[in-house]
Amino acid sequence: MRRSTVAALVAALTFASLGAAHADDTVPQDVVTTLGGTMPRASLAQDSFYFVMTDRYANGSTANDRGSAGPAGGLAFGGNDPTDPGMFHGGDLVGLTRNLDRIKRMGFNALWITPPFVNRAVQGGSAGYHGYWILDFTQIDPHLGTAAQFDAMVKRAHALGLKVFLDIVMNHTADVIRYRSGDYSFSATPKPDAYIPAGMEQVKSPAWLNDLANYHNQGNITDWGNQTQLQQGDFYGLDDIKTENQVVVDGFAQAYGDWILKYGIDGFRIDTARHVDPQYFNRWVPALVDYVRTHGRPDFAVTSNFDMFGEVATADPVFDSMFVRNNGLASLLDFPLQDSIVTYLKQQSAAAVRDTLGYDDFYNTGTSETGTVANAYSLATFTGNHDMGRIGYLLGSLASVPRVEIATALTALLRGAPVVYYGDEVGMVGVGGDKEARQDMFPTQVASWRTQRRLGSKPIGKGSSLTAAALANPIARFITAVNGLRTRYPALRDGALVVRAADGGVLAWSRIDGADRREFVVVTNAAGTKARVRVQTSTPGATFTTLLGARTTARAGTDGTLPLTIAPNAVLVLRASTRLPATASAPQLTVSAAMNRDAGGAVLTASQPTGLDPLTVTFVARTCATCAWHALGSDDNAPYRLVLPDAAWAGGDTLDVAAIARTSDGKVAAGPVLHLTHAAIQ
Numbered sequence: 158m159r160r161s162t163v164a165a166l167v168a169a170l171t172f173a174s175l176g177a178a179h180a181d182d183t184v185p186q187d188v189v190t191t192l193g194g195t196m197p198r199a200s201l202a203q204d205s206f207y208f209v210m211t212d213r214y215a216n217g218s219t220a221n222d223r224g225s226a227g228p229a230g231g232l233a234f235g236g237n238d239p240t241d242p243g244m245f246h247g248g249d250l251v252g253l254t255r256n257l258d259r260i261k262r263m264g265f266n267a268l269w270i271t272p273p274f275v276n277r278a279v280q281g282g283s284a285g286y287h288g289y290w291i292l293d294f295t296q297i298d299p300h301l302g303t304a305a306q307f308d309a310m311v312k313r314a315h316a317l318g319l320k321v322f323l324d325i326v327m328n329h330t331a332d333v334i335r336y337r338s339g340d341y342s343f344s345a346t347p348k349p350d351a352y353i354p355a356g357m358e359q360v361k362s363p364a365w366l367n368d369l370a371n372y373h374n375q376g377n378i379t380d381w382g383n384q385t386q387l388q389q390g391d392f393y394g395l396d397d398i399k400t401e402n403q404v405v406v407d408g409f410a411q412a413y414g415d416w417i418l419k420y421g422i423d424g425f426r427i428d429t430a431r432h433v434d435p436q437y438f439n440r441w442v443p444a445l446v447d448y449v450r451t452h453g454r455p456d457f458a459v460t461s462n463f464d465m466f467g468e469v470a471t472a473d474p475v476f477d478s479m480f481v482r483n484n485g486l487a488s489l490l491d492f493p494l495q496d497s498i499v500t501y502l503k504q505q506s507a508a509a510v511r512d513t514l515g516y517d518d519f520y521n522t523g524t525s526e527t528g529t530v531a532n533a534y535s536l537a538t539f540t541g542n543h544d545m546g547r548i549g550y551l552l553g554s555l556a557s558v559p560r561v562e563i564a565t566a567l568t569a570l571l572r573g574a575p576v577v578y579y580g581d582e583v584g585m586v587g588v589g590g591d592k593e594a595r596q597d598m599f600p601t602q603v604a605s606w607r608t609q610r611r612l613g614s615k616p617i618g619k620g621s622s623l624t625a626a627a628l629a630n631p632i633a634r635f636i637t638a639v640n641g642l643r644t645r646y647p648a649l650r651d652g653a654l655v656v657r658a659a660d661g662g663v664l665a666w667s668r669i670d671g672a673d674r675r676e677f678v679v680v681t682n683a684a685g686t687k688a689r690v691r692v693q694t695s696t697p698g699a700t701f702t703t704l705l706g707a708r709t710t711a712r713a714g715t716d717g718t719l720p721l722t723i724a725p726n727a728v729l730v731l732r733a734s735t736r737l738p739a740t741a742s743a744p745q746l747t748v749s750a751a752m753n754r755d756a757g758g759a760v761l762t763a764s765q766p767t768g769l770d771p772l773t774v775t776f777v778a779r780t781c782a783t784c785a786w787h788a789l790g791s792d793d794n795a796p797y798r799l800v801l802p803d804a805a806w807a808g809g810d811t812l813d814v815a816a817i818a819r820t821s822d823g824k825v826a827a828g829p830v831l832h833l834t835h836a837a838i839q
Contacts, residue, residue, distance in 0.1 A: 182829055188786045189826065195671055195791070196792065199464060199488065199530040199535040201424070201535040201574050202534045202535045202573070203266070204266055204320065207579065208270075209579045212271075212287070214579060217302075218252075218302070221299060222245065222247040223245075224236070228296060229292040230357065232357075233275050233276065236279040236300075237284075237300070238284075242595065242606075243282075245300050257310070263582065263640060264643075267320040268320065269324065271543075272324045273288065273301055275297070275362075276288055276289075276300075277292050277333075280331060281394070290332070294413075321423055322423060322424040326429065327409050327437070330366060330395065331396065334352070334369065340376070341377050348375060351369055351372070375389050377393070387431060398433075401434045406441050410441060410444035410448045418454065427467040430480065438467070438484055439485035458527065460528070464488065466536070466537045466574075467480065467490070469490070472495075472497075474493040474516035475519060475755045478516065481520045481531050488536055489537070490539060495539055498568070499564075502560050506661070507661060507683070508659045514571070519800055520536065522802065534654075535574060536572070536574070537573060538567075538574065540581070541581070541594070546587055546593070547586060548564050549584070549587070550590075558612050561612060565635060565636055566681060566728040566730075567681065569649075570649055571666065577636060582633040583611065583613075583614065584630050584632055587609065596609075597622075598623050599621055612630075614627070642730065646704075649668055658690060665679065665692045667694060674737045676696045676737060677704075678694060679730050681723075681729075688722070688723050690722075692718065696713055696735060699713050700712050700733070702731060709721070740768075740821070742826065743825050743826035744768075746816045746818050747763070748814050748831045749764075750801065750814070750831065750838070756800045758801060761789075762797065763828070764828070766818065770821050772793070772821075773819040774817070774818050775790070776788070777789065777815050779813045780809045781811065782813070789801070801838075806835055810835040810836065
């Protein structure tokens with residue numbers, strides 16, 4: 158899909174008015190007081206993740222290196238060759254458990270591990286060391302250890318204050334199904350010659366995965382631009398599950414619900430979320446919640462005490478946001494921001510990041526009736542990963558410690574839950590994605606990995622990256638410092654984000670502490686020369702002192718502008734000495750509505766207020782003059798917008814909407830009511 162600039166988006170929002178506001182219509186004061194709150198946050202917004210490929214992290218026991226001939230009829234056995242980048246290397250749960258304190262020392266509070274389930278060990282000349290070729294969704298892969306060792310890992314992580322997130326797959330299984338014709342290209346209809354080879358009829362678990370009727374059986378994806386193929390075709394030959402089937406929905410609710418109930422894990426990262434049936438998550442998430450609640454966890458709730466984020470691997474925020482608004486996922490990996498960060502660092506184009514953030518409103522669905530919260534503050538941000546490659550590789554000849562530090566600051570301090578890919582902290586660069594981005598942390602036997610360039614340190618040779626000395630790498634120290642700031646200052650985790658400047662290599666933004674009413678300013682400079690900037694703030698006259706970066710003290714003028722000088726390739730984090738000034742009253746903002754082609758519907762926009770105080774604007778609606786008002790969602794970052802959900806109409810043809818503004822010190826006021834008709838919006 159086309160990726161528009163923010164300017165184009167704003168223009169699209171102004172070309173058509175879809176209703177009229179009447180000054181004599183008002184929202185009752187008790188409704189204003191009740192609904193005019195702060196913008197909600199999912200618990201995920203608090204987290205900072207360390208992402209581990211278990212097979213490549215630490216080898217705690219050589220006894221399990223070759224897996225086991227028992228599970229899955231022997232298919233989970235073999236594939237161990239520590240000299241080959243595409244085979245098992247021996248990392249396991251025991252090794253991971255022994256090194257959890259290292260992860261905690263860097264300030265992380267959450268651990269994401271690759272799928273730990275039984276994989277087909279060898280397939281197509283490579284191995285399932287990565288965890289995505291699953292045969293048995295109910296057991297631990299024997300290469301990684303045992304159920305008891307997994308339980309011990311989770312308990313140790315929890316004792317250290319680390320959440321544990323499992324990487325899970327529901328789009329496909331390992332490649333078992335064959336076609337008698339030998340033709341594996343995509344077919345528009347199921348291939349009639351699909352079969353399960355003799356001796357493998359019961360190789361998968363749960364048992365319903367051995368039924369051909371629960372697969373599409375249409376062959377491999379051949380056109381990656383065709384959404385039908387992406388949803389019904391085999392992903393690189395892996396058996397594509399028919400997620401439309403109710404038995405699949407219920408089966409995976411039970412299979413993954415049991416991991417929650419048995420081990421108390423804290424969340425899921427959902428692989429290949431783009432490739433399942435569009436309505437799958439709208440069905441599976443409630444089924445999972447119901448299963449867990451009725452089997453021992455009555456308090457279980459997504460985004461309050463359990464989180465999930467899905468993989469939709471495109472850099473288009475409009476396309477990605479639809480999976481949150483329409484497809485039932487509360488959060489995603491933020492591929493659009495990752496792409497814009499690389500663009501910013503390679504081209505000194507801060508506008509790329511600003512424009513991506515301009516679509517944040519498209520992720521906002523407010524709070525559902527079940528308490529699920531979805532907005533951009535809980536997107537999982539990252540710089541590179543096990544598929545595309547590491548940030549050092551993606552930056553090419555421009556890769557350096559300072560630029561990686563800027564990338565880290567952007568993921569950790571803009572908004573969202575930052576994810577650091579294991580090995581980035583010790584300067585791993587690599588020469589590609591996939592197999593070439595999955596280096597060993599323990600002493601490697603892959604000859605080329607011993608001599609590869611590292612940022613901030615020498616090539617590892619025959620040494621280990623798990624030593625205390627390895628954490629002396631400046632990138633590791635920077636990650637630790639940023640995580641420390643997020644821990645000490647809540648605003649840097651989930652405070653309201655206000656982008657202040659995006660000019661060439663300079664990007665500046667504020668984070669607002671809603672409780673302490675304190676402003677933080679972050680400035681990054683990706684250029685090779687120092688920059689002098691004047692950053693607008695919401696705290697006139699305040700002195701700002703340095704929390705990270707070159708020590709400086711600066712004072713905002715009476716108009717709130719803050720003069721700063723920032724070094725080349727640098728990050729600067731500052732904190733205001735005083736709280737935001739008190740407000741006299743909340744403004745009364747009018748609402749307009751306009752069709753937006755990117756959003757696929759109408760977008761509500763509140764008028765731009767005057768003054769410097771950062772507001773929260775809650776859009777409220779009712780379906781008739783005597784009906785109750787309800788909140789559609791909130792926005793705490795101007796321009797204040799919300800995509801109007803279809804459900805707001807409740808099957809009717811008319812809708813009243815209004816905006817409630819809340820000041821930083823809690824004053825609230827509603828603007829005039831806008832009357833909309835469904836026919837006009839169509």
